[in-house]
Amino acid sequence: MRSLCRVTAGLFLSAFTSLSLGAPLTQLKAYEAPPAWLTPIAPLRISDNVWQIGTASLTSLLVRTPDGLVLIDGGMPQQSTLTLDNIRRLGMNPSDVRYIFHSHAHIDHAGPLAAIRxxxxxxxxxxxESAALLQRGGAGDLHFGDRMNYRPAHADRLVQDGETIELGAMIFTVHFTPGHTPGSMSWTxxxxxxxxxxxxxxxxxxSAPGYKxxxxxxxxxxxEAFRSSFARVRALPCDLLLTPHAEGSGWDYGNAAAPHPKPMSCADYADDAERKFEQNLAEQSATS
Ligand SMILES: [Zn+2]
Incomplete structure (x- = not known):
């Protein structure tokens, strides 16, 4: 078993603070992202064993357990080096990452997963569902077609709804929350x-950006998928909510002084999304 003894007190030096790491990551030719998505930040400590190591706006969580690390989501394709560097900045070793979990297989969350794996x-x-889209590198998306392709990634393990994965003393539970993609997953x-x-x-x-x-x-x-997921999310165990896009749950990772200006409960998050969804649905029905 790989040891985490290299994790030293040095890692606490950057605890609970975040700072910009300078120049934004470069834009891709095929898919241009808003600047905040590509603004690198130093690791932001979220809780005793969780750090945000992505960008100012795209979430990539590193979870420390006694038996190794877990990474949840990777952000855009050009984030792979930042992710690995941020793990090292925390005094940890990328080769101690035992599992990579993810939310959904769009370019802005799964982009670097092949490289990080x-x-x-x-x-x-x-x-x-998501493994099929990962394997195609996002191609043939139900709503976006081939406009948001990334390097295909091969899933090593497929989970069922409600399945748990244990590492160290931590137990991670996956909850299928389809809608944004048919394979969307949430983790607690x-x-x-x-x-x-x-x-x-x-x-x-x-969200359902531009979807029919x-x-x-x-x-x-x-x-039906969205509506069942709203109910599902409302009922999750949820003292602290994080989402693939920081602002979705009131985070602002690049703001060292106030990285979580508008905390949100899972119920609030579901209510807000449901309101927008039903309004969008009513508008589409009125014009079709
Ligand atoms: Zn998406």
Whole structure:
């Protein structure tokens, strides 16, 4: 078993602070992202064993356990080096990443997973729906076609809804929350902060950007999927909510003084998404 004894007190030097790491990552030719998505930040400590190591706006979580590390999501394709560097900045070793979990297989969250899997030797965990999209590198997306392709990634392990994965003393539970993609996944586990237990929830996007909602021939049960996921998310164990896009749950990772200006509960997140979804659905129905 690989040891984490290299994790030293040095890692606490950067605890609970975040700072910009300078120049933004370069834009891709095929898919231009908003600047905040590409603004690198130093690791931001979220709880005793969780750090945000992605960009100012795209979440990539590093979770430390006594038996190794877990990475959840990777952000855009050009984030792979930043991710690996940020693991080292924390005094940890990329080869100690045992698992990579992810939310959904779009370019802005799964973009660097193939490269990170290769560099770390970690087991990439997905589900059947998302693994198919990962394997195609995002090609043939139900709503976006081939406009957001990235390097294909091979999933090493497929999970079922409600399945748990244990590493060290931490137990991670996957909750299927389809809608934004048919394979969307949310993850819950427990950590501590300020000496108290903290139920962590990393909940997938619940948005439908530009989607045809009703009677979508590529996704006939889209409306039912979203509605069941709103209910599902509302009921998750959730003391601290994080989402693939920081602002979705009131985070602002690049703001060292106030990285979480508008904390949100899972119920608030689901309510907000549901309101937007139903309004969008009503508008589409009125104009169709
Ligand atoms: Zn997406």
């Amino acid at each position: 290769e560099a770390t030797g970690a087991t990439l965990v997905s589900n059947a 586990w427990s950590d501590t902060r300020d000496g108290k237990p903290l139920r962590m929830a990393y909940v997938d996007s619940l 909602l009703a009677q979508n021939p590529r996704y006939p049960k889209l409306v």
